[in-house]
Amino acid sequence: MLMPHRPILVFDVNETLLDLDHLCPLFHDIFGDGSVMREWFAQLILYSQTLTISGLRSDFGALAVAVLRMTGDIRGVAISEAEGCALRHAIGSMPAHPDAAWALDHLAQQGFRLVTLTNSPPARGPSALERAGLAPYVEASFSVQPTNRFKPAPETYQQVADALAMSPRDLCLVACHAWDTIGMQAMGGLGALVTHGVNAPLVLPGVPHPDVVAPDLRTLAQAIVQRWGGR
Incomplete structure (x- = not known):
């Protein structure tokens, strides 16, 4: 199978x-x-x-x-x-969500490649991700700044695909914002939405629904492994 x-x-x-x-x-x-x-x-x-x-x-x-x-x-x-x-x-200096490190570690242990993409510009010193202790879990961190456009402009996601030598179809955007997952899915990619109790999917004909939805990062990580398989 x-x-x-x-x-x-x-x-x-x-x-x-x-x-x-x-x-x-x-x-x-x-x-x-x-x-x-x-x-x-x-x-x-x-x-x-x-x-x-x-x-x-x-x-x-x-x-x-x-x-x-x-x-x-x-x-x-x-x-x-x-x-x-x-x-x-x-x-x-925002701290990580309490389950963020567990979720990233679990996904990495299950064989998923992890990167980040943020609207924030590159930091001159330690990044917010480094300050929060999450940087070791990801292989690369991308900012939209080189594109001079903010998400969900297609160029922001395409630069990640180009840097990884992949197609957008090979990427899954993980976000707390439906507008962000929609941006990646509109390019043929995948979307995973974590609601954190403050957001929800947009249900509208013709608009892609996230492939995975969960209330927190721990549950989302488990759902991603179930959906796409782990080691």
Whole structure:
């Protein structure tokens, strides 16, 4: 009996492997409400995609601070230079989800190749993945920056396929965001969605549904092994 084709797993980083809720205390300090972080993050993704569609360029970190200032303007809160710097630092020091290391190790032990792809630019010092202790589990880390476009632009996924000398059909995008898995699947690749209790698949005719969906990384890793086979 032939085993199913085992794809290379391309992990998103922010929120997928690293805990975005780490930023909530900063937003509580600035706005008196940590839940504003979710509003800011949704706008950050919206405007990253707006810049890509419009053919404009920006660094994801600079855009994150600009969206923080925009959120402050909307809410009548002045954002200081120090608060902008604190946001950049907090993004670069997000901890891993508690089950992230187990999931990556389990998948590697089962024979899967693991890489990452993030909207964030390459770090000048230790990367967020290194700070979180997850870098040893992946064979390569990619940033969208060389493409001058943000996910889910096709070029961002294609650069990973090119670097690995593979077709997008050989890749599975693992993310906490359906827009990210849709981006890879629209190119003929695969998608695995971890919801972390804050996201869900988009159910819409003509739009690819993730091949695997799970509430946490441990369960997702087990489902991936079951779907595509391990050692």
